[in-house]
Amino acid sequence: MSVTLQPKLFRFGERALVLDCACISINFSKLEIQKRIWSLAKICHDSGEFEDIVPGNNNLTLFFKDSKNIAFWSKKLHKLLSNIEVQAETGKLIKIPVKYGGEYGPDLNKVAEYNNLDPQEVISIHTSTQYSVLFLGFQPGFPYLDGLDKRLFTPRLANPRLSIPAGSVGIGGEQTGIYPAQSPGGWQLIGRSAVSLFDSALTGNNSAQPSLLSPGDTVQFIAIESLNEIEEARLEAPR
Amino acid sequence: MIEFIESGLFTTVQDLGRTGFRHLGVSLAGALDRQALILANRLTGNGDNDAGLELTAGNMKIKFHRDAWFTLTGAQYEIRIGDRQIWHGWRSKINAGDILQLRGPLSGMRAYLAIDGGINVPVCLGSRSTLMSAELGGYEGRTLRSGDKLTLGEKRSLSKPIGAVQRGYSNEIRALPGPEMALFTQESRKIFWSSQWQVSNDSNRMGARLSGEALALVEEQSLNSHAVMPGTIQVPPSGQPIALLADGQTTGGYPRIATVIEADLWKLAQTRPGSKVQFIHVSPNQADDANYEWEQYFYRLQRAIDANS
Numbered sequence: 001m002s003v004t005l006q007p008k009l010f011r012f013g014e015r016a017l018v019l020d021c022a023c024i025s026i027n028f029s030k031l032e033i034q035k036r037i038w039s040l041a042k043i044c045h046d047s048g049e050f051e052d053i054v055p056g057n058n059n060l061t062l063f064f065k066d067s068k069n070i071a072f073w074s075k076k077l078h079k080l081l082s083n084i085e086v087q088a089e090t091g092k093l094i095k096i097p098v099k100y101g102g103e104y105g106p107d108l109n110k111v112a113e114y115n116n117l118d119p120q121e122v123i124s125i126h127t128s129t130q131y132s133v134l135f136l137g138f139q140p141g142f143p144y145l146d147g148l149d150k151r152l153f154t155p156r157l158a159n160p161r162l163s164i165p166a167g168s169v170g171i172g173g174e175q176t177g178i179y180p181a182q183s184p185g186g187w188q189l190i191g192r193s194a195v196s197l198f199d200s201a202l203t204g205n206n207s208a209q210p211s212l213l214s215p216g217d218t219v220q221f222i223a224i225e226s227l228n229e230i231e232e233a234r235l236e237a238p239r
Numbered sequence: 240m241i242e243f244i245e246s247g248l249f250t251t252v253q254d255l256g257r258t259g260f261r262h263l264g265v266s267l268a269g270a271l272d273r274q275a276l277i278l279a280n281r282l283t284g285n286g287d288n289d290a291g292l293e294l295t296a297g298n299m300k301i302k303f304h305r306d307a308w309f310t311l312t313g314a315q316y317e318i319r320i321g322d323r324q325i326w327h328g329w330r331s332k333i334n335a336g337d338i339l340q341l342r343g344p345l346s347g348m349r350a351y352l353a354i355d356g357g358i359n360v361p362v363c364l365g366s367r368s369t370l371m372s373a374e375l376g377g378y379e380g381r382t383l384r385s386g387d388k389l390t391l392g393e394k395r396s397l398s399k400p401i402g403a404v405q406r407g408y409s410n411e412i413r414a415l416p417g418p419e420m421a422l423f424t425q426e427s428r429k430i431f432w433s434s435q436w437q438v439s440n441d442s443n444r445m446g447a448r449l450s451g452e453a454l455a456l457v458e459e460q461s462l463n464s465h466a467v468m469p470g471t472i473q474v475p476p477s478g479q480p481i482a483l484l485a486d487g488q489t490t491g492g493y494p495r496i497a498t499v500i501e502a503d504l505w506k507l508a509q510t511r512p513g514s515k516v517q518f519i520h521v522s523p524n525q526a527d528d529a530n531y532e533w534e535q536y537f538y539r540l541q542r543a544i545d546a547n548s
Binding site: 012 | 259260364373376463466471490500527
């Protein structure tokens with residue numbers, strides 16, 4: 001069966017336009033769609049007509065500086081998307097050292113039991129994948145990662161913790177990720193990283209990048225042994 | 240410089256917010272009642288985006304260490320310098336060494352104090368506004384406490400008091416249908432527009448939580464995470480809507496039933512917990528007209544200010 005599917009385009013509030021690619025997900029993988037979204041986001045960014053450009057999961061929201069331009073861009077976006085050239089790898093590979101288990105990963109054993117694995121296997125599966133940063137949201141620098149191995153899917157906690165430490169690495173259902181700042185959280189915590197995901201002090205000038213990760217980057221977790229290593233990693237955090 | 244002798248319950252430094260970083264998960268932040276901050280700034284001779292203080296409740300005492308002009312707008316407060324009572328919505332002079340006393344709010348929810356020259360905290364990601372959830376911007380990324388001292392920008396040359404009539408509050412809040420409106424049952428859509436929603440006590444700068452008859456989807460479904468913004472009304476599985484405000488997160492996965500128009504978002508920010516609001520369905524053209532009315536208001540205000548200075 002051959003179906004021609006166009007992404008949906010609709011207005012959101014007064015000054016935003018949403019491109020929803022959910023209906024083309026039959027033809028492309030999640031990552032392939034997301035790559036198109038990043039490329040489109042870049043073109044839109046370079047035009048200078050947008051206040052903010054926010055990729056989501058399978059979608060892109062464009063916040064206009066001037067709502068008068070919405071009609072013009074509505075026409076233009078369809079054309080841009082069908083002709084888009086997906087750029088070759090542009091993201092960076094970021095290795096994030098994690099101390100798994102013990103007081104830093106209080107749910108590691110539970111995740112292992114739930115999936116009929118031993119804790120060491122959980123660590124080895126979690127560290128053997130390269131995850132793609134699909135988009136950032138929820139908190140400054142919080143990455144939505146693609147690629148968690150099915151063998152590690154684990155339901156969220158029945159009762160979320162009221163406060164979990166910054167750097168906590170967790171699994172929530174089919175997702176894995178790192179909490180950049182202390183916050184409430186319902187994910188199963190398997191470890192902790194000392195890498196700073198977001199540093200607003202690094203923003204004295206416009207070119208500085210406050211977020212360690214950007215959409216399109218690749219993340220690999222590395223198991224480390226001690227708190228000292230965590231502290232050293234903090235000092236050597238790539239940026 | 241100004242010094243907080245009593246800081247109030249929830250006082251933060253805010254400007255018009257932080258744009259350009261939402262793709263990194265950084266919320267817009269800024270004044271919840273943007274128009275009130277702009278009004279205070281204009282009357283005080285500041286730029287629209289100069290930082291002022293957002294006051295939520297409680298008594299405040301602020302000692303001024305330089306002569307200054309100030310204006311309080313938004314929620315009504317009792318304003319005093321010593322025995323002298325100051326009018327709300329009027330710029331007034333205070334001398335170095337004097338203490339400004341504020342009690343309230345008498346009505347409304349959030350007041351804005353502009354001081355000539357603006358509050359001079361460091362610019363963080365292009366803005367001086369406080370984003371507490373990420374502990375960034377403002378004064379050390381937090382609410383103010385007794386003993387805190389804030390520096391001010393360069394003095395403006397102003398000569399006499401001047402005031403303005405603020406636009407009237409109503410609890411009718413205009414909104415556009417949201418992208419997922421069609422996912423709700425017909426009955427729920429009707430309830431959304433026709434009922435009075437109570438603003439709950441758990442409301443904060445991230446969002447106004449609303450309570451009323453629960454809204455239901457035609458069928459349960461999970462959505463892809465998508466961008467949200469101040470004004471977005473999302474409905475979690477409880478069926479009780481949440482209207483996002485300035486500190487609301489940048490992305491979410493709940494269905495978006497409606498969006499409060501920019502011209503009326505201030506009304507939501509000024510509604511006290513326990514009070515009720517009703518949403519009025521409008522078209523994008525009506526939203527544009529509402530924005531135009533605000534532009535006209537500020538245009539007339541500026542002409543009056545220019546004629547009096």
